[in-house]
Amino acid sequence: MEGFPERGKAADLGQLQSTMHSIELACTSIQMHMNSAAAEATILSLSQTPQPYQACKFILENSQVANARFQAAAAIQNAAIREWGFLSSDNKRSMISFCLCFVMQHANSPEGYVQAKVSSVAAQLLKRGWLEFSATDKETFFYQVNQAVYGIHGVDVQFTGINFLESLVSEFSPSTSSAMGLPREFHEHCRKSLELDHLKTFYCWARDAALSVTNRIIESDSAIPEVKVCTAAFRLMLQILNWEFSTTAFADGVKQGSDSPKRSECNLVQPGPAWRDVLVTGGHIGWLLRLYGALRQKFSCEGYWLDCPIAVAARKLIVQFCSLTGTIFLSDNVQMHEHHLLELLSGIIQWIDPPDAVSKAIECGKSESEMLDGCRALLSIATVTTPSVFDQLLKSTRPYGTLTLLCVLMSEVVKILMTNNSEEETWSWEARDILLDTWTALLVPINRSGGNALLPAEGKNATASLFALIVQAELKAASASAFKDDDSDYLQASIVALDERLSSYALIARAAIDVTIPLLTRLFTERFERLSQGHY
Template sequence: MPNARFQAAGAIGDAAIREWGILTDDNKRSLILYCLNYVMEHTGSPDGYVQSKVSAVAARLLKRGWLEFPDQEKGAIFFEVEQSIQGMHGPNRQFAGINFLETLVSEFSPSTASSMGLPKEFHDQCQLSLEVKFLKDFYCWAQAAVFNTADKILNSNVTIPEEKACSAALRLMLQILSWSFKPTLEHENLDAKIKSGLRSDAINLRKFERSLVKPGSLWTDILISSAHTTWVLNFYTTLRQKYSYDTLWGDSPIAVSCRQLIVQLCSLAGAVFPNDNGDAQIEHFMHILSAVILWIEPPNVIAESIRNGGSESEFIDGCHVLLSVASLTSSSLFDNLLKSIRLVIAHFFLV
């Protein structure tokens, strides 16, 4: 029966795309809302792959009608999704709402979008529209979901449903920061940044399938001014301490999602930082390195743990952070950052 529902969902989606031109506006909206309601009403079902398929159909249909539907109608659809993501209907629906946005962002991203037999211009317009009008809101909703579940997760001695929703929210934030943001014409004092030791060398990042994250000044409030990165670092550090007895915790979904988000935050660049001669970006690197240094040092202890069957993923992610910082700073600034952090750590242990 689940397989039949899976096949039926795919058939409905394909038929709707194929016959889109003859469907009425009410038909189109009803199909999207039906799929979303199905996903939300079956959040406790063990057949997760069916819900994922229906969610993908809803995302695909919403994109197909994106340029036709007024923003008010889109907002009404997203209002229901936001309510779920806020946790107002429980952690299972919260996860379903986050998962839908993951699917939607993927559908609007050029590298993972369905072709739908439409020209590139259609996809470009949809991508830009989502980025300008909704993407930042999605990030804020995911951020709030992590905040709202953090205390329960940190204070619980067992795995709880909120942990699944939190992991999904962290993945969504990572996915959004992996978005191919459109370049903006914003003034940056590049000379001052270069003098301070900052640079924008993305060549090394590309070798490891990473890239600069340049969302622009409109994202400064939620990514920089709000101390968002510091909160994520503290959250991971607290979780890490809580599960220090478990050598395999580093490979758990919440640990992996949180670390990968931290690695991506390390690649922030451009006008998202204020024009302050690079001070904010350097401070940003300092905060990250201060926490991440514990992932890679002391190397002999970490190597021994890995040899004894412990997870190596945290160490690898720590190396990716070093790569990002090294790619965005001069050799002298990078060296000074590491020296400063080691001095702080040495002082901490002496005290």
């Protein structure tokens, strides 16, 4: 940021050191809860000073106090956004370049929050000048980032480059962008431009970064720096898949999801046909599943591994791929989407099957995170396909359909709930809610069409058995709580939760109405008879 004026003239070394010491003292005072008001005023004055860039740069490069460096970065951010219209083009570019160079040069710094702040400043300033900068300007910035992400300057710089892209994508996304005092049209133009010209490229950079470290991770028996690179790449890829894509058209025959309320989040991924080569036909998903499977097998005896950042990030990415839909799949090739879902389900099935063995392992202390992610994957698949296609997916590799697996899985969860009979929310509560949302996603469209003919016969039978077990479980729970003096707030919350479940139970009952109506009739009759005989 050389050449930036400091109140009209270059500040001398003594002034810069004095400013740095004042900010350091203020940061230390706040940490020690000493004279906090005066300290906060000192820090605020740095941001409010006209063109404080030389002082901020000096603090970033020379201060030994991490919080002082953080505040200097924040001051650059605030002042630059405020004074953007008065800065020259060269100064704008040099400010962004300085921030990028700083995070790359300090990539191995232990103060990650300072790095993250400087990275976010670079991202915000790049967005602020996005509509002003030429294509050449942008390519100059991104060339530096590309070299970092590809690992040319080492693992630490590679990790930093990926984190910068994560900050940049976040800044351009409407739901996470920073306020700049600019009209909504500015943010929308930036979003569309990034999506059209750069987003797919960023995804490929992240994918290639993960690919570049895969072998070392699999071959290593200890923690290595490449793991954090792969984890960061997975996070960036997931973030990009969660982008609010402008292309929202659906291919013919592709289910458009349900507008019914769900307890579990499921975001559809609709990037459009331009992404087909990267996400569908390039073997990308197979590689991801093989990587997770290899690491899962390698660390099968290490109970902690399922909750390690790389495992969590990989599963989230796999689950998100289950929500891929729309025109990215050829409208005249229905098998393309089905093959995509089958490939994913074949990798995910081991997370949830056999259900009894999985639940037993969890009850014995194994992490439930993988099983819950498997349930989320089923929900995502159910949201983007029809019941018949959903059921057929598993039949290519198993003697039963996916609906039967869903019934058996939920039956196991219901049994765990009946056995434990706990008022505390456990993994089985969460699994039940996710699986009920899966049923809702499958059955709401059928219910609206006025029939259940679209549900296969095998699926109807399994659904009827599941409903019978659900009724048994809810009757047991009602009996156990009938004479409890519950807190009114807790009771109200329980009633609301039960109402939500009942709406899903009703859908399941309608799917096998020939069996469930006689069952309910018999149960009502039996209980009315007991009441009439004085049995409570």
